[in-house]
Amino acid sequence: IKTRVGIVGGGPAGLMLSHLLAKNGIENLVVESRDHETIRNTHRAGILEAGSVKMLTDSGVDGRVLTHGDEHEGIDLRFNGESHPLDFTDLVDATVTLYAQNEVFVDLAAARKRDNGDVRYSSEVTAVFDLETETPKFHFTDATGTDFEVHCDILVGADGSRSFCRRAVPGTQDFKIEYPFAWFGILTEAPKSAPELIYANSPHGFALISQRSETVQRMYFQCDPNEDVDAWSEDRIWSELQRRVDGPDGFTLKTGNIFDKTVLKFRSFVREPLSHGRMFLIGDAGHTVPPTGAKGLNLAFADVKVLFEAIDSYYSTQNSTLLHGYSDLALKRVWKAQNFSYWMTSMLHTPVDADPFMAKRALGELDTVTSSRFGQQYLAESYTGWPHS
Numbered sequence: 382i383k384t385r386v387g388i389v390g391g392g393p394a395g396l397m398l399s400h401l402l403a404k405n406g407i408e409n410l411v412v413e414s415r416d417h418e419t420i421r422n423t424h425r426a427g428i429l430e431a432g433s434v435k436m437l438t439d440s441g442v443d444g445r446v447l448t449h450g451d452e453h454e455g456i457d458l459r460f461n462g463e464s465h466p467l468d469f470t471d472l473v474d475a476t477v478t479l480y481a482q483n484e485v486f487v488d489l490a491a492a493r494k495r496d497n498g499d500v501r502y503s504s505e506v507t508a509v510f511d512l513e514t515e516t517p518k519f520h521f522t523d524a525t526g527t528d529f530e531v532h533c534d535i536l537v538g539a540d541g542s543r544s545f546c547r548r549a550v551p552g553t554q555d556f557k558i559e560y561p562f563a564w565f566g567i568l569t570e571a572p573k574s575a576p577e578l579i580y581a582n583s584p585h586g587f588a589l590i591s592q593r594s595e596t597v598q599r600m601y602f603q604c605d606p607n608e609d610v611d612a613w614s615e616d617r618i619w620s621e622l623q624r625r626v627d628g629p630d631g632f633t634l635k636t637g638n639i640f641d642k643t644v645l646k647f648r649s650f651v652r653e654p655l656s657h658g659r660m661f662l663i664g665d666a667g668h669t670v671p672p673t674g675a676k677g678l679n680l681a682f683a684d685v686k687v688l689f690e691a692i693d694s695y696y697s698t699q700n701s702t703l704l705h706g707y708s709d710l711a712l713k714r715v716w717k718a719q720n721f722s723y724w725m726t727s728m729l730h731t732p733v734d735a736d737p738f739m740a741k742r743a744l745g746e747l748d749t750v751t752s753s754r755f756g757q758q759y760l761a762e763s764y765t766g767w768p769h770s
């Protein structure tokens with residue numbers, strides 16, 4: 382198969398890039414190892430920066446993010462059992478949209494299908510090579526077991542945190558840190574407990590009260606990375622979540638049937654540089670953030686924007702300056718998001734064996750942030766997303 386841009390990975394990053402390239406007449410092929418149903422049922426975060434929403438709507442993916450997404454004007458930081466609302470509209474004149482990542486995938490996949498995009502699901506990439514030449518190549522085996530060799534001008538690794546593409550080449554350096562905790566995530570058939578998302582720091586650990594719709598809610602609580610979901614009955618989950626949001630105001634979670642339970646492990650990771658010859662890494666393939674603050678998908682879309690503009694400029698001017706600059710430019714936002722995600726995570730979580738000093742220090746930090754308009758603005762600006770370059 383000959384194509385211009387070969388994209389390994391058909392999650393939101395790979396499909397968004399494919400969609401933008403196709404719109405500008407740049408032929409591309411997407412190869413994805415999982416099937417459509419599996420990706421559709423992979424629950425991830427649900428907060429989109431305005432810039433991410435704009436990428437979906439401006440490019441004509443679909444308006445469903447506007448009709449089905451829920452605009453949020455702030456969050457609630459809860460600590461010492463008290464609520465501290467942050468009003469993003471007032472603070473930084475920006476909002477975010479709650480729209481689940483799997484819905485973003487569904488919309489992008491439908492748009493690629495509508496526009497006759499070439500997306501091969503259930504197709505495993507088995508080799509990437511000739512990356513330092515003008516014609517990078519890869520091999521894949523499709524759902525029927527047939528092998529293909531793809532020749533392209535540009536190869537994009539959009540294949541997630543366990544990226545085959547990334548692991549096929551050496552980088553200058555991999556930066557990473559691990560966290561001694563994970564998230565226990567649930568989906569429940571219950572009404573909203575509060576209008577805005579609640580990020581809670583408690584002596585029993587972190588909890589996040591998020592939403593999906595009027596009737597379905599998403600919640601998480603900090604847990605051991607090796608926690609067994611089967612050890613958690615509904616009653617046990619609800620009492621654990623409730624004690625993390627307990628306070629003198631008597632705030633009470635609205636409960637319901639729990640129909641999904643998962644332990645989400647996470648880490649902070651960056652590969653530098655984000656390119657190798659004619660291969661470029663985007664999204665989780667190049668970097669992952671802990672989930673607190675929901676930067677993962679937004680960061681992936683920011684990579685897509687930078688890389689799309691570079692590829693587009695390459696085909697319209699035959700000049701590869703922007704392609705050469707992709708890694709440095711994308712990494713600037715990556716490190717801002719790494720800092721923000723690490724900061725939110727460390728400020729809101731309490732490691733099980735935490736030194737009591739550190740737990741008190743985090744409360745001092747939360748108090749500093751919430752009691753100052755500058756502090757609130759700092760958080761609000763990062764949460765809603767820095768301007769795109």
Ligand code: DHB
Nearest residue numbers: 426427591672673674675
């Ligand atoms: C969700 C996940 C996050 O990590 C976050 O910061 C906010 C919301 C979610 O799944 O709804």
